[in-house]
Every structure is written in C-alpha cells, then in structure tokens.
Amino acid sequence: MNAIALSSAPSSPTVVSSARTEAGRMQALVYTQYGPPEVVALAEVPKPTPRDHEVLIRVRATTVSTADWRARTLAMPPGFGLMGRLFFGVFGPRKKVLGTELAGEIESIGKAVTRFQVGDWVVAFTDVGFGAHAQYCVMPETGAIVRKPARLSVEQAAAMSFGATTALHFLRKGKIARGDKVLVVGASGAVGSAAVQLARHFGADVTGVCRSANVELVRSLGAHRVIDYTQEDFTQNGETYDIILDATGSAPLSRCERSLKPGGRLLIILSASLAQSIGLAWPAKGSGKKAIAGVASVTAGDMEFLAGIAEAGAFVPVVDCVYPWERAAEAHARVETGRKRGSVVLTLGA
Ligand SMILES: NC(=O)c1ccc[n+]([C@@H]2O[C@H](COP(=O)([O-])OP(=O)(O)OC[C@H]3O[C@@H](n4cnc5c(N)ncnc54)[C@H](OP(=O)(O)O)[C@@H]3O)[C@@H](O)[C@H]2O)c1
Structure with a gap:
C-alpha cells in the first residue's frame, strides 16, 4: 500500500495531489x-x-x-x-x-x-x-x-x-404511535436529531433534551418542547412519557423509570455499561414498563x-x-x- 500523508494543520486544508491510481x-x-x-x-x-x-x-x-x-x-x-x-x-x-x-x-x-x-x-x-x-x-x-x-x-x-436507521429501528421496537409523548435524550446527535424528526413524523408529542447551544437546532427539527440539560433535570420535573429514547447512556432505567408512564418504553440506544444492560430487564413489577436495548438492524424498506x-x-x-x-x-x-x-x-x- 502506498500511504499518502494527511495534513494535520487544523485550519489549512491540504489537498493531496492524488498520484495516479493504478488500474484495478x-x-x-x-x-x-x-x-x-x-x-x-x-x-x-x-x-x-x-x-x-x-x-x-x-x-x-x-x-x-x-x-x-x-x-x-x-x-x-x-x-x-x-x-x-x-x-x-x-x-x-x-x-x-x-x-x-x-x-x-x-x-x-x-x-x-x-x-x-x-x-x-x-x-x-x-x-x-x-x-x-x-x-x-x-x-x-x-x-x-x-x-x-x-x-x-x-x-x-x-x-x-446511520442515525435515522437506528432511530427508526428503536422507535418501531418501542411501538411508537400517534399522540405518544416521546422524550429524546441526546437530541442534537446523529441518532437523536433523526429521532426527533421521525417521532414528529409519526405524530408524537416530542420533547428533546440537549445543552443550551443546541436548543434552537432541536426546536427547528420539530420538537414541541426542548429541555436544556444544563438547566433542568428531566427526571425531576414531574413529566412522564410513553417513550424515552436515550442516545447518550445518561438516562438508565434506574434514573428515569419514574419519568415513564405506566406501560412506557425506555429505548436504550447506548447503554452506560454492561452491568446496566444486564439489569435493564427489570422495571418495576406490574408497571408494564419496558426497557429495550440491542443493536439496530436495517432493511432496504x-x-x-x-x-x-x-x-x-x-x-x-x-x-x-x-x-x-x-x-x-x-x-x-x-x-x-x-x-x-x-x-x-x-x-x-x-
Ligand atoms: N444500539 C445501536 O444499534 C446503535 C446504533 C448507532 C449508534 N449507537 C450509539 O448511540 C450513541 C449516539 O450515537 P450518535 O451517533 O447519535 O452520537 P453523537 O452524534 O456523538 O451524539 C451524541 C449527542 O448527545 C449529546 N449529549 C451528550 N450528553 C448528553 C446528555 N447528558 N443529555 C443530552 N444530550 C447529551 C451530545 O451533545 P452535547 O454533549 O454537546 O450536549 C451529542 O450531540 C453512540 O454512543 C453510538 O455508539 C448505538
């Protein structure tokens, strides 16, 4: 292989003069x-x-x-x-x-x-x-x-x-339905920004969680409400949701179970740890609440x-x-x- 050096200068783009690539x-x-x-x-x-x-x-x-x-x-x-x-x-x-x-x-x-x-x-x-x-x-x-x-x-x-196929996989696993209250934690990332738009498209009432600098972005994606996590802890404001999608690993079941409605689903895109993944199958007995984790799969459809x-x-x-x-x-x-x-x-x- 003929490795070609990459520029490391942060502000001066260097275009590699691509030496002719051999046939094949x-x-x-x-x-x-x-x-x-x-x-x-x-x-x-x-x-x-x-x-x-x-x-x-x-x-x-x-x-x-x-x-x-x-x-x-x-x-x-x-x-x-x-x-x-x-x-x-x-x-x-x-x-x-x-x-x-x-x-x-x-x-x-x-x-x-x-x-x-x-x-x-x-x-x-x-x-x-x-x-x-x-x-x-x-x-x-x-x-x-x-x-x-x-x-x-x-x-x-x-x-x-990448982000949208993941968001779609999990929202479907969570059986998203028109009128659901959906919270997206990490609403500014690749998965979260797609999740906000998809949940909105599916007719959900969407709240995004992001930091201050991204509030306008998340609002522009269609979120009905935006929570700035540097100012407010969504687990402490008394709101409850049908679906919480966590793309950050910051909202394990132990932290956000009370923010799920009875029958609510926590969609764990990123688990904070293996220990948590193992423990996530046990929401409060009789609550009908569910935690859904795993790896997204994608179809041509x-x-x-x-x-x-x-x-x-x-x-x-x-x-x-x-x-x-x-x-x-x-x-x-x-x-x-x-x-x-x-x-x-x-x-x-x-
Ligand atoms: N299970 C699967 O099949 C699957 C598939 C794809 C991706 N993933 C995983 O999902 C995770 C997210 O992927 P991504 O591509 O969307 O990542 P990303 O684009 O890097 O997004 C992460 C976003 O989360 C925000 N964030 C961080 N901490 C937060 C908090 N406490 N509350 C709210 N927002 C917070 C970050 O913004 P600020 O820090 O600036 O707030 C950033 O915008 C990755 O760890 C990835 O490995 C899993």
Missing part, C-alpha cells in the same frame, strides 16, 4: 491499528468489482460516525470492551476501511441488476460491513441502497442513514421509507461540518469530542 486499484482511508485519529491514512487498495447482483458506487460523500470512532479506538461502554475487540478484531482491525454510509453515483452494475442503472445517484448504508471511506464501494442491489432524494444535497444524503420522508421534506439529516476526505483525521477528532450536532461529513474529490 482505488484510494481509501485505511487504518491498520487501533488508535488516535492519525491512524487513518489515505492508501491504495484493490478496487472492488460488482458481482451479478451488485452495483459499483463512485462514492462522493460519506460520514465519520460514532461507529467509526468506536471501531478506530475500541472505545466501548464499561463492560463491553472484550465484546468490541472480538467484533472489530482481536489483534488489529479486521475491516481496514471504515465508513458506514455514503452518497454517490453508480458507475457500473452486475449483469443481473434490474433496480439500478449506471449514472443513478444513490444513498447506501454499509452498516457493520463498513468500507464507505473509499472511492468505490459495492452493494447488493437488494441491500440498504436507495435512489438519492433530489431534495437533499450530496452531503445531507451521505448523512441520511427502511431506506426507502427514509428517502421518501426526506423527499417529502419531513426529514432533513443534520450536518455538523464537512471535511474533504484528505482531512479525515480532523473529522475523526471532531466525532471523538462527543459534541457533534448530527453528522460529520467527508467529501471525495473528482
């Missing part, structure tokens, strides 16, 4: 060891070839998500460390190209593909397959891939999948649904900032702060 090769952001943002560097890797039912996508934009951050650092909630290492690779990263979501153009298709044509603009979610931080990515035509909603910019489209509501203007992915992919280390550093609003996007040049 492409550039990708590669990491071969766990560590700080700088372990990720541009390198040449084999260019994939689509099989009969696959499409080859020329990636135009992607994101650095919290999944990429966890995979790069093995940062896991307490108790999940061993599980993380077994999943991502015991002696080093098993999947060396990160990136779970993308927007791009179909460059070629396998001979049995019927749903897409060369030149189609698409949005795709590679999920735990990763691999989106590359010039090209293959996807099965029946996978989590959908035509790009015209209403979204390429950057917004790249940020359409979910992508169609999200693209549809994006096209209708009911869902606009929030973009925190955009970096050219040569500055991927800065993008990773931004994600690592835990403070991003929505998604950090990487754009790939021509």
